[in-house]
Amino acid sequence: ADLEVTHWWTSGGEAAAVQELARIFTEQTEYTWVDGAIAGSGSTARPIMVSRIIGGDPMGATQFNHGRQAQELVEAGLMQDLTEVAEANGWAEFINPPSLLEACTLDGRIYCAPINIHSPQWMWTSHAAFEAAGVEPATNWEELKAAAPALREAGILPLAQGMQGWQTSLLLNAMVSGIGGADFYLQVYEAREEEALNSDTMRQIWEELAVARELSQGGNLSDWNMATNRLIEGTAAAQVMGDWAQGEFALAGQTAGTDYGCNIGLGGEPYIATGGDAIYFPVNSDAAVTEAQMALANVITGPEAQVAFNAAKGSLPIRGDIDLTEVNACTQQGLETLAAGNTIPSIDMLLSSDTRGQIEDLTAEFFGSSLSAEDAHNRYVQIVMSEM
Amino acid sequence: MARSGPPLRLFQNWQAKLAATPMILTALVVFIGCSLWTVVYSFTNSRLLPRLEFVGLAQYERLWSTPRWQVSIENLAVYGVLSLILTLAIGFLLAVLLDQKIRFEDGFRTIILFPYALSFIVTGVVWQWILNPDFGLQHIVRGMGFSGFTFDPLNDPNLVILALLAAGIWQGAGLTTVILLAGLRGIDEDVWKAARVDGIPTWKTYIFIVLPMMKPVFATCVVLISAGIIKLYDLVVALTRGGPGIASEVPAKYVYDYMFGNQNLGQGFAASTMMLAAVLAIIIPFALFQLGRKRRV
Amino acid sequence: MSDAAFPTRAAAPARASAPRGRLLDGPAGVAPTRRMNPKRIMVYGGLIVFSIYYLLPLWVMVMTSLKGMPEIRMGNIFAPPMEITFEPWVKAWSEACTGLNCDGLSRGFFNSVAITVPATILSIAVAAVNGYALVNWRFKGSEVFFTILIFGAFIPYQVMIYPIVIILREIGLMGSVWGLVLVHVVFGMPIITLLFRNYFSSLPPELFKAARVDGAGFWGIFLRVLVPMSLPIFTVAVILQVTGIWNDFLFGVIYTRPDSYPMTVQLNNIVNSVQGVREYNVNMAATLLTGLVPLTIYFLSGKLFVRGIAAGAVKG
Amino acid sequence: MAQALRAAPATELDGISVSIRDLSLSYGSVEVLGDLNLDVKDGEFLVLLGASGCGKSTLLNCIAGLQPATEGQIFISGQNVTWAEPSERGIGMVFQSYALYPQMTVEGNLSFGLKNARVPKDEIRRRVARAADTLQLEPLLKRKPAALSGGQRQRVAIGRALVRDVDVFLFDEPLSNLDAKLRAELRVELKRLHQNLGNTMIYVTHDQIEAMTLADRIAIMRGGKIQQLASPDDIYRRPANLYVAGFIGSPPMNLLPGRLEGNRFTGALTADVTGYDFTSRPRGPEVVLGIRPEHVRTGAAAEALPIRAEALVEVVEPMGADTLVWAQLGQTPFRVRMDGESRVRAGDRLSVGFDPASLSLFDAASETRL
Amino acid sequence: MAQALRAAPATELDGISVSIRDLSLSYGSVEVLGDLNLDVKDGEFLVLLGASGCGKSTLLNCIAGLQPATEGQIFISGQNVTWAEPSERGIGMVFQSYALYPQMTVEGNLSFGLKNARVPKDEIRRRVARAADTLQLEPLLKRKPAALSGGQRQRVAIGRALVRDVDVFLFDEPLSNLDAKLRAELRVELKRLHQNLGNTMIYVTHDQIEAMTLADRIAIMRGGKIQQLASPDDIYRRPANLYVAGFIGSPPMNLLPGRLEGNRFTGALTADVTGYDFTSRPRGPEVVLGIRPEHVRTGAAAEALPIRAEALVEVVEPMGADTLVWAQLGQTPFRVRMDGESRVRAGDRLSVGFDPASLSLFDAASETRL
Numbered sequence A: 001a002d003l004e005v006t007h008w009w010t011s012g013g014e015a016a017a018v019q020e021l022a023r024i025f026t027e028q029t030e031y032t033w034v035d036g037a038i039a040g041s042g043s044t045a046r047p048i049m050v051s052r053i054i055g056g057d058p059m060g061a062t063q064f065n066h067g068r069q070a071q072e073l074v075e076a077g078l079m080q081d082l083t084e085v086a087e088a089n090g091w092a093e094f095i096n097p098p099s100l101l102e103a104c105t106l107d108g109r110i111y112c113a114p115i116n117i118h119s120p121q122w123m124w125t126s127h128a129a130f131e132a133a134g135v136e137p138a139t140n141w142e143e144l145k146a147a148a149p150a151l152r153e154a155g156i157l158p159l160a161q162g163m164q165g166w167q168t169s170l171l172l173n174a175m176v177s178g179i180g181g182a183d184f185y186l187q188v189y190e191a192r193e194e195e196a197l198n199s200d201t202m203r204q205i206w207e208e209l210a211v212a213r214e215l216s217q218g219g220n221l222s223d224w225n226m227a228t229n230r231l232i233e234g235t236a237a238a239q240v241m242g243d244w245a246q247g248e249f250a251l252a253g254q255t256a257g258t259d260y261g262c263n264i265g266l267g268g269e270p271y272i273a274t275g276g277d278a279i280y281f282p283v284n285s286d287a288a289v290t291e292a293q294m295a296l297a298n299v300i301t302g303p304e305a306q307v308a309f310n311a312a313k314g315s316l317p318i319r320g321d322i323d324l325t326e327v328n329a330c331t332q333q334g335l336e337t338l339a340a341g342n343t344i345p346s347i348d349m350l351l352s353s354d355t356r357g358q359i360e361d362l363t364a365e366f367f368g369s370s371l372s373a374e375d376a377h378n379r380y381v382q383i384v385m386s387e388m
Numbered sequence B: 001m002a003r004s005g006p007p008l009r010l011f012q013n014w015q016a017k018l019a020a021t022p023m024i025l026t027a028l029v030v031f032i033g034c035s036l037w038t039v040v041y042s043f044t045n046s047r048l049l050p051r052l053e054f055v056g057l058a059q060y061e062r063l064w065s066t067p068r069w070q071v072s073i074e075n076l077a078v079y080g081v082l083s084l085i086l087t088l089a090i091g092f093l094l095a096v097l098l099d100q101k102i103r104f105e106d107g108f109r110t111i112i113l114f115p116y117a118l119s120f121i122v123t124g125v126v127w128q129w130i131l132n133p134d135f136g137l138q139h140i141v142r143g144m145g146f147s148g149f150t151f152d153p154l155n156d157p158n159l160v161i162l163a164l165l166a167a168g169i170w171q172g173a174g175l176t177t178v179i180l181l182a183g184l185r186g187i188d189e190d191v192w193k194a195a196r197v198d199g200i201p202t203w204k205t206y207i208f209i210v211l212p213m214m215k216p217v218f219a220t221c222v223v224l225i226s227a228g229i230i231k232l233y234d235l236v237v238a239l240t241r242g243g244p245g246i247a248s249e250v251p252a253k254y255v256y257d258y259m260f261g262n263q264n265l266g267q268g269f270a271a272s273t274m275m276l277a278a279v280l281a282i283i284i285p286f287a288l289f290q291l292g293r294k295r296r297v
Numbered sequence C: 001m002s003d004a005a006f007p008t009r010a011a012a013p014a015r016a017s018a019p020r021g022r023l024l025d026g027p028a029g030v031a032p033t034r035r036m037n038p039k040r041i042m043v044y045g046g047l048i049v050f051s052i053y054y055l056l057p058l059w060v061m062v063m064t065s066l067k068g069m070p071e072i073r074m075g076n077i078f079a080p081p082m083e084i085t086f087e088p089w090v091k092a093w094s095e096a097c098t099g100l101n102c103d104g105l106s107r108g109f110f111n112s113v114a115i116t117v118p119a120t121i122l123s124i125a126v127a128a129v130n131g132y133a134l135v136n137w138r139f140k141g142s143e144v145f146f147t148i149l150i151f152g153a154f155i156p157y158q159v160m161i162y163p164i165v166i167i168l169r170e171i172g173l174m175g176s177v178w179g180l181v182l183v184h185v186v187f188g189m190p191i192i193t194l195l196f197r198n199y200f201s202s203l204p205p206e207l208f209k210a211a212r213v214d215g216a217g218f219w220g221i222f223l224r225v226l227v228p229m230s231l232p233i234f235t236v237a238v239i240l241q242v243t244g245i246w247n248d249f250l251f252g253v254i255y256t257r258p259d260s261y262p263m264t265v266q267l268n269n270i271v272n273s274v275q276g277v278r279e280y281n282v283n284m285a286a287t288l289l290t291g292l293v294p295l296t297i298y299f300l301s302g303k304l305f306v307r308g309i310a311a312g313a314v315k316g
Numbered sequence D, E: 001m002a003q004a005l006r007a008a009p010a011t012e013l014d015g016i017s018v019s020i021r022d023l024s025l026s027y028g029s030v031e032v033l034g035d036l037n038l039d040v041k042d043g044e045f046l047v048l049l050g051a052s053g054c055g056k057s058t059l060l061n062c063i064a065g066l067q068p069a070t071e072g073q074i075f076i077s078g079q080n081v082t083w084a085e086p087s088e089r090g091i092g093m094v095f096q097s098y099a100l101y102p103q104m105t106v107e108g109n110l111s112f113g114l115k116n117a118r119v120p121k122d123e124i125r126r127r128v129a130r131a132a133d134t135l136q137l138e139p140l141l142k143r144k145p146a147a148l149s150g151g152q153r154q155r156v157a158i159g160r161a162l163v164r165d166v167d168v169f170l171f172d173e174p175l176s177n178l179d180a181k182l183r184a185e186l187r188v189e190l191k192r193l194h195q196n197l198g199n200t201m202i203y204v205t206h207d208q209i210e211a212m213t214l215a216d217r218i219a220i221m222r223g224g225k226i227q228q229l230a231s232p233d234d235i236y237r238r239p240a241n242l243y244v245a246g247f248i249g250s251p252p253m254n255l256l257p258g259r260l261e262g263n264r265f266t267g268a269l270t271a272d273v274t275g276y277d278f279t280s281r282p283r284g285p286e287v288v289l290g291i292r293p294e295h296v297r298t299g300a301a302a303e304a305l306p307i308r309a310e311a312l313v314e315v316v317e318p319m320g321a322d323t324l325v326w327a328q329l330g331q332t333p334f335r336v337r338m339d340g341e342s343r344v345r346a347g348d349r350l351s352v353g354f355d356p357a358s359l360s361l362f363d364a365a366s367e368t369r370l
């Protein structure tokens, strides 16, 4: 049977990763992968996916960021229960960190297959750019700030940051965990303690965000991969972006460590969020499709697909049991962090899309205007506190 | 041959009624039904899926305290007013120019009308490209020696509305021109002659005599243009994605983003209900005006 | 209005023979007008300026689509290509990728045709019948429904996306081409019905009465008397609907599945599937390709369109 | 409505082609036709005449079934057709705007109704040929209406009614879109057609000349009511009320208000109306005296007449065959129609006179004829 | 446009208000006006009469300067205005469709042109008041055109020309949008206006009654050429050619083709035309004899006349004041206008007769009057 898989993996590295996945799926099963890519980003694609599921015309499988995005669909009984497949294949044993599987679980049943771990807290640097400015590549946020004048002097954009809400809020959250630390991050987003939200740390983070706004001035970028491209070209020095940026570097033939640098948590506290993508399987009336769905769930979590997919995409595998000696220095760094248990839940797991969206709107507004850090901070506190 | 007595009321005209069922269904089920559905659910806390848990006016309170919504409303107002005025002004000017018994009228008209054939996606892409600071206008002007020249509306929150206007008018003024031209052509030739005999200069004739005579045609244009303005969405998405920051957000995008992106249907519904209310606030006076006009004639 | 700018005959010089002792001194014949007086210059000047504004984007699109990426990066977007390449067109049509599908716009093109043709025909058929019923067979409440319909033209689509998903689900058309066709019929209905209603009400009512006396029924009158004389308005309706439906993005993306995505969705995918550098030339070629069908229709039937607009839109 | 009401007693409708009983029609709260009764005899040429907006077309549409009546009944050829479809009523209709089907040839226009009625092809051909022959349309059969002149179009429109072999022809101002000359010609043709066919014809117009020349009887309408139904001659000579008197005749009757005491009228002039054929005596002394401009004699001819006065000429309109004189009789405007040969000038004093037999008297209060 | 060239020699244009010299106008290759010459006297009321499309409006537009002539000259009040702007020509114009400015009040309509010419406010007020007075527009000054009746609108249109204090008034079918009654009334008003103002007026119409009643002289046009320019009486009694004879009169003149040998006419009837006032002798024997329906005498009156015949009555049209009889004289249709009192019926034989002095003879080949 044909299995239609919808997703928004359309950038260069992402597309290459999907390619791998589709290849393996076709090789290992008798089913066909029908690609349903929707370009744009999650915010373009998700409504389409949701409306199709609600509209009773579901695709075979679909990407969501795992966490709370699909929770209501699951609650409404629109998603296939994968518990049997998971138990038969022992997902609980190899999926690491276990929080990944937890995010797929509702009332003890499993509804999605995690496919990768996305860590958004990375600061990427372009060695060529720093070289041109005659300074050492920055390894943390402070160094970047220090190098900024020299970079500007050399006509290099210190920080290449897309102006879209999700990218600017990604920067904010990277600062929360990188500057504030893991506990602070949890206090803010999990416990949503008023104290933490109003703390000096948080205040300072917003000041830093204002600095980032300064540093990214003149970039006029919107898509993240355009920003990454500036780094590849060497016309911008740094970008705070998820590990998927590596896909772009890889595609451009650049080598981690020599051509570009990577710093978890902006070079501060090395914690990575263990969010990522998961594949959900909408309930379906066609038995053949259901079989194909189970087969795909199995393939996705299998070692071969994990290696191929994550290598191409630059993300981390969900299995603790596979050998990734081949991977590059940056991925290695991520794996080590993971192995050390320095993980925090991703923002998708902690906040509703609604709250997350509001934060994105706030940071977008912040970057696109001269809103003061203090005002922004106050509004930020309100948004987070209003999370239901 | 004569039928026995008057036919039942319901079956009078039954074919017409039958033929009009698609319209009746559309009007009742889609336009009224869906709108009501939306209004009802705007009082709930529906998130990803609609559910009837009423929360009173909470969604509206939040809506009006959200800066992005306020910006959206402001943008729509600014864009709407400017676009309405400019489209009408440019449309009328072009119609007047085309009405001067010129050569190649068909050619000019086609040139002015063709963007209307393109989708907003296309329009957005093209204008994004032209306004791109690194390749487009700014780059060209700088290349001509004005190295200090800065024109980057797509990245300037204060100017981004200009970019939307340039693209929106480029796309839409053609239709207005054609309608107004048809209106101009419909004006009694004798009025022109009378004005010439009275010694009234052409421009004055246009402004003081012809323009007021075209009120109904302008009304048609205003309806068409405002329907487009309220729905303004695709162009923003294609051209600016609401950016820089939230500088070019519009209500329709707010609705869409909240309903689907942020998975807060209740909020989206509240926003769309507000849009609906705005539409009513525009249409009802207009409809009354039309009614009044008919009655007077 | 303006005097004839191009006199068919130049002012005749005083004729040699003076018949019947007429006065020949003083102005005679056509007043000498310079071919280009200041007013004319302003008229043409204005038109040309606007034409540039309108044509520039098209020019840029075409030129960019014919350039290679290196030339684009170096250069002037307004300059014609130094080296013409059709590579971007080929790529846009058949090679550009979205996810795993690397067949460019070609698939979307046929999908668009498959959606546009039935949707146009059906929506015009329904709207024409509506207009006819509204003008010639008024029944109690018909104007009310029409008012609601017109009101519907203003409702932002977003308001209705969700409930329509539910409606389509309930009637089992979600995701099928027919569901999309239905959506287009519904949303095209207000304006097209308005057009037909205005047009039919501008036809003499006696025609309708004569046909009734002649024993033609509801459909007989419509099909055999009114439709054959409604060419201008059908042209307008066809043009508006073809462009509207062809250019639709929102409904196309929500109410269909990927294998039946229309061209605009493919275009959006291509434009937004940035892989490394934005391939502006491919984007422009894709954009042009997508706009080709409606553009062609406009260029071919511009005159009819204008005439139809005059017949159907001006009487508000 | 009960079956019993439908068929009118046969005797009652004998020789009556179209009978209208208590017909009312309102648009919303506006009453356009009020309680109208009218019998049209078999083969009669009835003209509905009235000012614009008086409801002539509405009445015709009711008869044709194009406009459902609010109340009342309509009988055609003895059948109650109040609720019948237009095509079932045995009527043919001709419209002011011709209402030809523009995309069909003349032949198509003529045969459309027959095709709808599924008349056999042969029969259609026969009937079209006959109508074309009657109306001299043969050379035009293959043309489209756009390629015809106004008069030809009107003939096709008549032909369309003709082929349907109906009992009753309805005409709604069929000539008013034509120029004066053509109108005069077609008028005669229509009259001839009626003489040949002998059908019942109901003809709406607001042109009195048409009404006077064509009608067997004229129904003068005003505000949805019939003011007078009589032969053209009666209407011209004995208008039933002031409205009809003022409406008929061009220029209209001179109307002089005054008082009537015994047989003595005093107003702009003094007259002894002995010899006037009273149908009723006035209720009060206030009356209006009417005299048609063409019944006024002038100069020497006036001297011999019982009623005489002197008028001051204001404007003279020579109209070829005759001359219209606009004069003042005291303060009242007074029109006189004179021979085309007469030479009168503005400012002249004109002695006028007329016969009591040619005048009309109306009660000023009720406005009806005395 | 040197000033010196403009004034024409005074003597030649003395007493001439509008003079048109060799005027031609073509649209592309279609000649609409051909070498037209026309002098309109000071204070004259000239009517341009002709069938639709004969170029009447075009000529008027040329005079007004709304249509540049292809060739020729136009003089108004002694000035060569061939190239002048309409507003500089000293003309006022009134259009068929009124062409009022709909969004301005009546007052605004009247004063807009003056304001534009920067006439002082006081003067404007004075002139508007005068025009309003002349045309009885005072109570309407504050209304908009939409709130006026047809006749009132037409009066405003005239007023707009009036306030401009011009020498020449141009009217393009100003009454043809009005109904018959109103038309008759306004016609008289116009005549009165002309009598009071004494301006030159050029008036286009295709209604002969208007032409006959209003004109000092009528110019009959056909295909862009003037066929006859003469007083109404002359045109009616002595039509210059067959076209004019057939055009004027309703119903038109009876035209009987035949042969003229000496003074003996043979055709549908035989007649001795001794007493006819020949202006030229025919070139061939083929002639056409014309006699107006109203000059035909019938019955006893016919017996006394030199020319007599018998006609077969076909259709009788009673028209109130008189009766039209459509008859056959041999094979030729023959119209007779009789008194309204006469009682003739279709099928009757009618003896007709007329006086040679009242008939017209035309050369059959050149179609001109003999």
Ligand SMILES: Nc1ncnc2c1ncn2[C@@H]1O[C@H](COP(=O)(O)OP(=O)(O)OP(=O)(O)O)[C@@H](O)[C@H]1O
Pocket (backbone or CB within 6 Å): D027, D030, D032, D050, D051, D052, D053, D054, D055, D056, D057, D058, D059, D206
């Ligand atoms: N659809 C309608 N709704 C309301 N009033 C109407 C409608 N149709 C006609 N009327 C009114 O009915 C009256 C009679 O109209 P009708 O057309 O019968 O007049 P008419 O005598 O034929 O006039 P005319 O000579 O102008 O044709 C008019 O006053 C008109 O305003």
Ligand SMILES: Nc1ncnc2c1ncn2[C@@H]1O[C@H](COP(=O)(O)OP(=O)(O)OP(=O)(O)O)[C@@H](O)[C@H]1O
Pocket (backbone or CB within 6 Å): E027, E030, E032, E050, E051, E052, E053, E054, E055, E056, E057, E058, E059, E206
């Ligand atoms: N703009 C034009 N181009 C070509 N031909 C024209 C134009 N305007 C008028 N004509 C032609 O010139 C001729 C005279 O037109 P004009 O309007 O003067 O006629 P008219 O005598 O006023 O007729 P009517 O009584 O119908 O108003 C007509 O045959 C017409 O077809």
Ligand SMILES: [Mg+2]
Pocket (backbone or CB within 6 Å): D056, D057, D058, D172
């Ligand atoms: Mg009528």
Ligand SMILES: [Mg+2]
Pocket (backbone or CB within 6 Å): E056, E057, E058, E172
């Ligand atoms: Mg004319």
